Amino acid sequence: MIEDTIKQLKKELNDIDNIDEKVEKINMINKEIAECMPFDEPISHVQWIQGDQIEANEYNPNKVATPEMNLLYESIRVDGYTQPIVAYKKEDGYEIVDGFHRNRVGKEHEDIKERLHGYLPLTVIDKPLDERMGSTIRHNRARGTHQIRSMSDIVIELSSEGWSDDRICKSLGMEMDEVLRLKQISGLKKAFSNHKFSKSWTEFISKTYDE
Numbered sequence: 001m002i003e004d005t006i007k008q009l010k011k012e013l014n015d016i017d018n019i020d021e022k023v024e025k026i027n028m029i030n031k032e033i034a035e036c037m038p039f040d041e042p043i044s045h046v047q048w049i050q051g052d053q054i055e056a057n058e059y060n061p062n063k064v065a066t067p068e069m070n071l072l073y074e075s076i077r078v079d080g081y082t083q084p085i086v087a088y089k090k091e092d093g094y095e096i097v098d099g100f101h102r103n104r105v106g107k108e109h110e111d112i113k114e115r116l117h118g119y120l121p122l123t124v125i126d127k128p129l130d131e132r133m134g135s136t137i138r139h140n141r142a143r144g145t146h147q148i149r150s151m152s153d154i155v156i157e158l159s160s161e162g163w164s165d166d167r168i169c170k171s172l173g174m175e176m177d178e179v180l181r182l183k184q185i186s187g188l189k190k191a192f193s194n195h196k197f198s199k200s201w202t203e204f205i206s207k208t209y210d211e
Contacts, residue, residue, distance in 0.1 A: 043123055049122045051113070053093040054103055055095055057096055072102070076105050081106075152183070165179050
């Protein structure tokens with residue numbers, strides 16, 4: 001019976017005094033349970049990972065002002081972690097896709113760090129870099145927080161990876177005019193090479209780069 005198995009698991013886990021060993025066993029159990037889930041969703045498998053194994057990515061344009069960071073800390077202090085950090089598994093640890101500021105709270109506030117024994121909740125997605133960049137931007141834009149300059153850099157990088165303007169629009173939740181403005185801001189004329197413009201856009205771009 002599953003109920004009897006659960007009781008036995010709880011007894012064995014409660015008999016483990018070492019925190020790291022207990023977390024390791026719980027992560028193992030969570031992994032096995034996730035494989036039985038009828039949902040193929042990252043949230044089905046939440047892992048607890050030591051904070052020093054989790055690092056920021058180099059492309060996240062999300063910035064949070066001090067009042068909002070204080071509010072995030074207060075939320076986690078009072079309500080706990082209600083959302084895991086989203087990350088990508090690397091050979092030597094994990095790289096954040098979404099949740100950099102939740103990561104900061106868990107590392108920079110000693111009360112939270114002590115409460116969680118240095119661990120942070122994580123879900124893992126396995127995607128190539130350009131897809132992870134798209135995931136990060138979608139998360140940020142859904143919260144309404146992103147920086148225009150960093151966004152332009154990301155649009156250029158995705159374009160250089162061979163992404164069409166249509167794919168960028170669809171993946172990042174952007175309008176075509178927004179993509180074109182970000183390319184213009186980047187100062188790279190070649191970013192427009194694969195796009196068909198109206199006469200007014202052609203005249204505008206020629207004037208911008210020929211001056």
